[in-house]
Amino acid sequence: xxxxxxxxxxxxxxxxxxxxxxxxxxxxxxxxxxxxxxxxxxxxxxxxxxxxxxxxxxxxxxxxxxxxxxxxxxxxxxxxxxxxxxxxxxxxxxxxxxxxxxxxxxxxxxxxxxxxxxxxxxxxxxxxxxxxxxxxxxxxxxxxxxxxxxxxxxxxxxxxxxxxxxxxxxxxxxxxxxxxxxxxxxxxxxxxxxxxxxxxxxxxxxxxxxxxxxxxxxxxxxxxxxxxxxxxxxxxxxxxxxxxxxxxxxxxxxxxxxxxxxxxxxxxxx
Numbered sequence: 005x006x007x008x009x010x011x012x013x014x015x016x017x018x019x020x021x022x023x024x025x026x027x028x029x030x031x032x033x034x035x036x037x038x039x040x041x042x043x044x045x046x047x048x049x050x051x052x053x054x055x056x057x058x059x060x061x062x063x064x065x066x067x068x069x070x071x072x073x074x075x076x077x078x079x080x081x082x083x084x085x086x087x088x089x090x091x092x093x094x095x096x097x098x099x100x101x102x103x104x105x106x107x108x109x110x111x112x113x114x115x116x117x118x119x120x121x122x123x124x125x126x127x128x129x130x131x132x133x134x135x136x137x138x139x140x141x142x143x144x145x146x147x148x149x150x151x152x153x154x155x156x157x158x159x160x161x162x163x164x165x166x167x168x169x170x171x172x173x174x175x176x177x178x179x180x181x182x183x184x185x186x187x188x189x190x191x192x193x194x195x196x197x198x199x200x201x202x203x204x205x206x207x208x209x210x211x212x213x214x215x216x217x218x219x220x221x222x223x224x225x226x227x228x229x230x231x232x233x234x235x236x237x238x239x240x241x242x243x244x245x246x247x248x249x250x251x252x253x254x255x256x257x258x259x260x261x262x263x264x265x266x267x268x269x270x271x272x273x274x
Contacts, residue, residue, distance in 0.1 A: 009187050013124055014094040015039045016047060017165035020105045021067040023059050027107040031055030032080055033069050036161035037090055039097070039169055049090060050162040052077040067159045081116045088113065091121040095187060099144040099168045102128045106233045114257050122219065122231045122259055125191045129171045132194055136179050147171055151178070192236060207236055213268070216260045220268070227268050231259075239265075240272055 016039035024030035036050035052069065054077045064070050087109070098105050106126060113120040133142045140146055148155045148167050151174035157163040176183045183190065192207060207230050210221035219231045226238045234242055234249060242250050252258060253265045 009183060009185065009190060010095060012042060013187065014041050014047070014090075015169070016090065016094050016096055017167075017169035018091075018096045018098040018101055018105055019161045019165035019168065020108050021069060021159065021161050022108060023055050023057060023063055025104075027104075027111050030108075031057060032108055032112055033059060033063075033074055034067070034161040035083070035087065036165040037087070038162060038165045039094075047090070048162070049086065050165075051083060053083060054079050080112045081118075084113060084116050084118045088118060088121040091123055094123050095125045095127060096123045097127045097129065097168050097172050099147075099164065099171070100128065100130045101168075102126055102131065102233045110233070110252075114252065117257075119257065119259055120232075125187050126233060126235065127172060127187075127190060128194055129168050129175070132172070132175055135194060136175065136182060138175075144168065144171070151175075213264070215264050219260050220265070226272055229253075239269055243269070 016037045019036050020032050021034040022030050022032055032053050033055050034050070034052050036048075038048050038050070039046075041047055052074050054074045056079055059069060059071050059074070091109075096106075110120045129144075129147075130142055133147055138147065138150070140150060144164060144167060145155060145158050148171060151171060153167055153170045153174060155163055155167040158167075182193070188207060207221060207228065210223050210228060210230070212218040212230075213220040213222055213227065219229070220239075221228045221230045223238070226240050228238050229235060229242070234246065237245075239250065239253075250269065253260060254262050254269060256262055258265060
């Protein structure tokens with residue numbers, strides 16, 4: 005049945021609007037978390053955020069949010085706990101969420117001195133559309149049009165978050181053979197760790213490293229990150245492609261004891 009792999013989880017569409025594209029320099033101006041809880045009850049958390057910097061005119065042209073709109077909104081620090089409590093342990097669904105929205109959330113949490121939440125899984129509908137080789141453009145609006153999903157207020161966080169959830173549901177309905185496994189199978193497929201949903205061990209089958217609460221696991225290729233946007237990548241890979249992320253894992257802000265991560269990184273360099 006369509007959606008079976010999502011049953012028993014809190015599932016949330018997630019989207020951000022920001023002052024720009026560079027997560028290191030720009031800030032969140034709006035967020036939305038829309039979906040359902042484990043018991044089926046509806047969740048709709050959306051708010052403007054004061055980025056504490058001017059919103060460029062070109063960004064306002066895209067999402068329609070101006071400096072006047074956010075001047076009475078709280079800073080990210082005032083929203084952080086509510087966001088993190090909701091995201092922790094949830095299945096997060098979004099369009100380009102792994103490379104954009106999640107990176108912004110992680111860095112905003114770090115700036116606020118808050119431990120970034122650890123979701124149960126991050127499901128990127130853009131990555132799925134590419135994996136399925138769906139014809140046409142893979143931006144959110146054309147994909148929604150292809151599946152007859154209405155998105156009247158594109159580039160507002162709540163509309164995009166809701167549309168991402170509906171898009172995932174539509175892809176599951178139209179490509180059922182690709183969605184027969186577990187939520188771990190789906191996440192592994194999206195990040196390229198499995199060629200087939202029913203072949204080979206998934207990340208959850210790997211041996212957890214003591215003291216990391218299962219967030220780091222041991223594979224034949226080395227230490228594997230089992231959470232967040234780099235789920236499925238090894239520490240060795242990350243040192244080549246995202247040293248800032250490795251530095252964060254080794255810092256006091258990391259959700260894993262920094263002493264353990266630092267020792268693992270040193271060992272793999274030897």
